[in-house]
Amino acid sequence: MSKIATLEVDGQKIELPVITGSENESAIDINKLRDLTGIITIDPGYKNSGSCKSEITFLDGELGILRYRGYSIEDLAEKASFLEVSYLLIFGELPTAQQLEQFETDIKKHTLVNEEMKNIIDGFPKTAHPMGVLSALTSALTAFNPKAVNVDNEKEMYEAICKTMGKFLVIATWTYRKSMGYPLNYYDNTKGYVENFMHLMFQLPTGPYKANPIIVDALDKLFILHADHEQNCSTSTVRMVGSSHAGLFASISAGVSALWGPLHGGANQAVLEMLEEINKDGGDTEKFLAKAKDKNDPFRLMGFGHRVYKNFDPRARIIKKAAKEVLETLGVEDPILEIAKKLEAAALEDEYFKSRNLYPNVDFYSGIIYRALGIPTDMFTVMFAIGRLPGWIAQWKEMRENKEPIGRPRQIYTGHPLREFKSNK
Numbered sequence: 367m368s369k370i371a372t373l374e375v376d377g378q379k380i381e382l383p384v385i386t387g388s389e390n391e392s393a394i395d396i397n398k399l400r401d402l403t404g405i406i407t408i409d410p411g412y413k414n415s416g417s418c419k420s421e422i423t424f425l426d427g428e429l430g431i432l433r434y435r436g437y438s439i440e441d442l443a444e445k446a447s448f449l450e451v452s453y454l455l456i457f458g459e460l461p462t463a464q465q466l467e468q469f470e471t472d473i474k475k476h477t478l479v480n481e482e483m484k485n486i487i488d489g490f491p492k493t494a495h496p497m498g499v500l501s502a503l504t505s506a507l508t509a510f511n512p513k514a515v516n517v518d519n520e521k522e523m524y525e526a527i528c529k530t531m532g533k534f535l536v537i538a539t540w541t542y543r544k545s546m547g548y549p550l551n552y553y554d555n556t557k558g559y560v561e562n563f564m565h566l567m568f569q570l571p572t573g574p575y576k577a578n579p580i581i582v583d584a585l586d587k588l589f590i591l592h593a594d595h596e597q598n599c600s601t602s603t604v605r606m607v608g609s610s611h612a613g614l615f616a617s618i619s620a621g622v623s624a625l626w627g628p629l630h631g632g633a634n635q636a637v638l639e640m641l642e643e644i645n646k647d648g649g650d651t652e653k654f655l656a657k658a659k660d661k662n663d664p665f666r667l668m669g670f671g672h673r674v675y676k677n678f679d680p681r682a683r684i685i686k687k688a689a690k691e692v693l694e695t696l697g698v699e700d701p702i703l704e705i706a707k708k709l710e711a712a713a714l715e716d717e718y719f720k721s722r723n724l725y726p727n728v729d730f731y732s733g734i735i736y737r738a739l740g741i742p743t744d745m746f747t748v749m750f751a752i753g754r755l756p757g758w759i760a761q762w763k764e765m766r767e768n769k770e771p772i773g774r775p776r777q778i779y780t781g782h783p784l785r786e787f788k789s790n791k
């Protein structure tokens with residue numbers, strides 16, 4: 367039997383339908399609220415508001431569950447490849463061997479980036495943050511691919527997806543090459559997608575380069591863990607921008623900017639910088655814990671807390687284990703890992719963190735692996751963006767296919783009432 371919510375405003379009672387998802391999450395559908403009562407709801411930060419129905423990712427923050435298209439993140443991280451997961455997220459089902467091969471082949475058709483894009487990247491100073499450059503370059507791709515994709519045309523949509531997957535990886539690595547003053551590299555179509563990331567980043571004209579398969583496997587897993595996370599800040603941005611029927615590249619460029627902030631994807635860089643600072647300061651984790659608890663101090667324990675998870679972020683568990691394995695396999699001894707473990711243990715025992723359900727999130731340990739793999743700190747959030755790309759594409763596609771209306775929230779105006787104009791000059 368379908369549920370109903372009853373609301374009483376100024377003596378007027380109205381009934382609102384309650385919708386239920388496939389995992390029994392419920393939502394009051396307020397679509398007709400303003401028409402019926404003249405009032406709206408307000409929910410800054412959307413803490414209680416769903417923006418859409420989605421079939422892509424399920425997450426239960428209380429139980430610490432994350433699934434893509436019904437498959438657990440643990441299974442996918444263990445058994446699937448990043449391109450396989452990308453296909454799953456975007457098209458809804460796991461690919462057959464033949465579909466996967468075709469997908470990879472089709473992405474390779476679009477891995478060449480227009481040479482004129484190099485003029486654009488040349489305009490940036492070497493010191494520019496890679497995320498700023500990535501956002502600008504992604505947006506610039508629109509200039510070289512001006513035709514807006516017709517989402518109702520399956521072939522066009524498929525080509526746009528392959529193009530985005532192919533070119534984004536290349537320009538993401540160009541942001542690093544630029545910052546180092548290295549010549550920009552080309553995708554090597556004889557190599558796999560994640561292996562190409564290493565090649566694009568680190569192969570120099572001065573000699574041969576062979577990516578370490580342990581590193582390629584670790585990165586593959588990290589990209590899977592970042593591939594989607596339902597309606598987070600950057601994904602909501604991608605859907606919102608796309609809801610005005612702006613193109614895929616423009617929407618993803620906006621998503622990159624949203625991801626950059628330290629409360630979102632930028633936290634992975636901030637975590638490592640924080641751990642380095644603690645290390646330099648002599649390793650006193652208690653001192654930094656106290657700072658994080660002090661309401662007069664703006665310092666927050668980066669990599670801790672999550673809007674949705676009130677339990678362990680399942681991705682953090684997998685990454686913590688992977689970080690230990692990668693460091694051991696590569697024979698890297700990093701004091702930063704010890705500080706991270708100490709900080710985590712202390713926070714998990716601390717009443718402030720316990721009472722607020724603040725647990726380590728995906729970003730807490732990812733930077734430690736990236737560092738061990740030789741990825742520079744200010745590229746960490748770019749790594750997140752590469753991983754998140756298939757999720758953004760899948761969510762953009764779903765939003766357009768569902769013919770969602772333009773995203774346009776309302777507000778409660780709290781400014782001046784009408785006042786007469788009198789010049790202050």
Ligand code: CMC
Pocket residue numbers: 411598628629630631632633658659665666667668669670671672673674722724727728729
């Ligand atoms: N350190 C210290 N206190 C914290 C922290 C933290 N990392 N996170 C939350 N709190 C406190 C906060 O001060 C508040 O306390 P009180 O109730 O006394 O006012 C309470 O916990 C609830 O926090 P909130 O800011 O209302 O929660 P939110 O859902 O708005 O914010 C968050 C979630 C992720 C932005 C926040 O936990 C945070 O800033 N964490 C650090 C940054 C970080 O690691 N971000 C990565 C998130 S996961 C990956 C991603 O999304 O990209």
